[in-house]
Amino acid sequence: MSNVITTNRMTLAYDKGEKEIIRNATFRIKKGEFVFITGPSGSGKSTLLKSFYGQIIPKQGDLVVGGLEMTHVSKKNLQKLRTHLGIIFQDYKLINEWTVAKNIVLPLIIAGYNVDMQQTQAQRLLKHVKLEGKGDMYPLQLSGGEQQRVGVARALSKTPFLILADEPTGNLDEYSSNVIWDLMENACDQLGATVVVVTHRIPTIFNIPYRHFIIENGGIHEVH
């Protein structure tokens, strides 16, 4: 099976600064795998995800995502890669002046889908994340947990080949968390997406095989 993410002695740092957040990371994530990443706060979990969608460029070493060398990727190719990713942000990154429904279908808008398609998809996803009837509201009218589910729905709206989720259940209760985990399992198992999830707590009941990476003191190691 082909690799979706490959790193080789990759080092990540902000502002060309001295402080290296991740040092010498070498790992591969194959197509269709489900990966949990855990680690203490401030250890660099979000930073690692950022490198996967090209928000931060490795200071040293190599990183290949979806066949693209992220250290030399062109603007055009990066743009194209991003339209095939499903990213869930720790701070949601919703567009507050847009309705929930419009937020959810932003990836479809970017891909140029017609309005009918957008509406059908929005209704379907709202149901998936248990937000029926809230499509016409605005993000700031929702609770934190509801906003988080909007972010999840947006990430899943265009069947991405790679899902990058940063604390997707961070603000959710047991029940809502399980809804999200079901969606993630399904995306991986049924739709064949590769999923990388940053979380502080791996769910106790998880129905598909997964790998588990821990980030600590700038190093990444896998738990077997």
Add this chain to the structure above:
Amino acid sequence: MKSIKHHLMFILPLLAILLGIESFMVFGRVTASYGENLKKAYTILVVTRRPMTPEAFRKIDTNIDRVESVEKRSIVEQIAQGMSNASTQEILKSLPQFYTVRLNRYLSNAQIDVIKKHLTRDPNVRRVETFGQAHNANYNLYMLIRAALWMFVGFMVFTSLFLVVKQMEIWQLEHRERMQVMEILGASSVLRSGVLFRIALTDALIAALTTIGVFVFLRYGWVAGSEIDLLVRKQELFFQYKDVFVLFGIALLIVLISVVLVSRNVKEVRDV
């Protein structure tokens, strides 16, 4: 309410720029038309020994435009009534040539003196008669007003551009979040600035249409209805259809530049 205020903050400076530019075009046309009339009315009388071609005149001074020779035959025939044909011919031959010379632009008295000097230097020229520019004072006043208007419009455009830049900074803050989210999700720059472009374009259309409205009213309402004969005769100077293109063109240009600048400044924070 907030959004109306935001629109006005872009529309008003844009309107000031467009009104200034249109006033300037109108005033330019009025002065040009006035100068044209003065030019047409003004002639220099030149008396030469032998006939001279218009080209020869133009070679003497480049400001010379049309040259007409004064028809002598009818005058001579009147004086020479009853005389023999031969003597008439004799008189005609002995008379010098008379020309009325027109200039290709409106010149000051001093500049006309220079032309006179050039003409008298030619050995063939016997006499040059210039007339003082009766309209000179009027025309100078016109030029003065035009210069003042230039400065005023220039100042207005300059200040307004500042306001446009200020508005762009507000846009930058307002649209930053959305543009950055869209960029991370892979939207092209055209799509990212699409919303902003639509807003700015609407504002530009409103400003351009208002300007056109004001001047169309001036032309067909105020000027045509005024009793001032001079204005009524010149009403086509107040608004011309080609102004529509100029105004829309300028408005569109300002919008394009603004939007491109804003979206360039809202670059993704790529943490390197």
